[in-house]
Amino acid sequence: MRHSTLPLAALLGAALSFLPGCESTKSSSPSPSDTRAQEPTAMKAAEAWKRARVGDRVTYSFSATQSSEPRGGGTARTLGGQLTLEVVAVQQPWVWVRLAYTDEAGKPLSHPRLAQDLLLPVRADTTRPLDVPYAGTASAETPSSAGRTWEAVRYVSDQRPVDGPLRTRVYANEPGPLYLTRGLLDANTTLSGFGAAGGIQLTLRELREGSADANASVPALERPLGPGAYYDRRVEVGPAPSEQRVCFAAERGYLLRTEGPIDTNAAPCSDFSQAEPEPLEEVLLSLPMEALSSGDWPPAAAASGTRGTFTAEGRDVPALIEQRTENFEGAPRVFSETYAAEPWAPGLAGLPYEARFQPLASSTEREVAGGKRESEGGTRLVRWGSWLGGQK
Known part of the structure; x- marks a missing residue:
């Protein structure tokens, strides 16, 4: 993996500059039509999903830096390279998008969280109105x-006075192929407050329009970012164990997520009416930062744990099991967590991205007289898959 060599001071300076990485930029106070442009721009990007073509593609350069020292002390962790989104199949109302983080040469990154491409089925229509205004x-x-x-609008949201980040986003008024990211040309987030330092920058590098004659079969949903898939966890806390389902969907560039008890009388993941929409580009910005903050894989404590096998619905996954004993409320307790030894193992095919990097199982036991243990609860991944009826 080729790491970004951009120092923290330069990254912070770039956050305050006008559109870094672009050839030229002219800025002015917005006219009334400019300030109202965000609504038609968002609508144009949303409508463009209906005209998606196989081969539509956008590529951004990205650079992420994170340090625990706000004044730049200590060792900064960095990630850099390219982010590419490409339409690989269209079967209306679904548009299948593959996204990949790579180094500058187009080779996979070495960080496990970003080492594989991900698949993202997006509905070209909507099941309910979605309105997330540009902020700033x-x-x-x-x-x-x-x-x-490009004719564009820059949005600046400065939350540093309340220990929040400085966010800058630049969106094209006529998104064209940039409908994949709501017209995003450039994005920069600078962390601030609570000991945080660093940030991420995303800059448009290339774009390509697909062909009206291009066609491709729908790919299998083996490595979903989330949309189109779900996972279930058994929760054993309190007197009544339950199973909770997490569902993901995407509509016109917005990601939707729901979590709650399984409704056995309804089709899986059939109701996203209460889900809070999150713009796809914001999710894409968050993934490299999450990779930096999480560190290497597996987690350090689990890396020295016991090797074993995690099994769910007949699928066997190589696992690492961490156990530790602590005195809590006057009695020794054993805490156990099971992680995937390889988060991209074939046995996890179809599992949404977020669940691959969480404990597959966790439990707490209290030691009682005679060295015996009594369970005090835990959680366990029990099943996962695709909810797209008739789709792979």
Whole structure:
């Protein structure tokens, strides 16, 4: 993996500059039509999903840095390379998008969380109105990027006075192929407060429009980012154990997530009416930062644990089991967590991204007289798969 060599000071400076990485930028106070542009821009990007073609593709350069020292002390962790989104199949109302983080040469990154490409089925229509306005103070710009000059609006949201981040986003008024990310041209987030330092920058590098004649079969949903898939956990806490289901969907560039008790009288993942929509581009910005904050895989404590096998619905997954004993409320307790030794193992095919990097199982036991243990509860992954009826 080729790490970013951008120092923290340069990253912080880039967050305050005008559209870093672009050929030229002109900025001005927005006219009334500019400040109202976000609504039609979002609508144009949403409508473009209905015209998606196999081969539509956008590539961004990204650079992420994180340090626990706000003044730049200590060792900064970095990640850098390219992010590519490409339409690989269209079967209306579904558009299948493959996303991949790679190094500058297009080779897979070595960090386990970003080492594999992910699949993302997106509905080209909506099951309910979705409205997530662009956040921040707006100003009009005409940046040049990916060989084009764009009419665009920059949005700046500065939460540093309350220990929050500085966020800058630049969106094209006419998104074209950038409908995949709601017209995003450039994004920069600078961390601030609570001992955090660093940030991430994403800049448009290339774009390509697919062909109306291109066609491709729907791929198997083996490594889903989330949408189109679900997973169930058994929760044994309190007098009544239960099973909880986490469902994911995507509609016109927004990701939806629900979590709650399994409804045996309804089709899996059939109701996203209460899910909070999250723009896809914000999810893409968060993944490298999560990779930096989480460190290596497996977690250090689990790496020295016991090797074993995790089994769910006939699937066997190589696992690492961490156990530790602590005195809690006057009695020794044994805490156990089971992690996937290889989060991309074939036995986990179809499992949503977030669940691959969580404990597959966890439990707490209290030691009683005679060295025996009594269970005090735990959770366990019990099943997962795709809820897209008739789709792979």
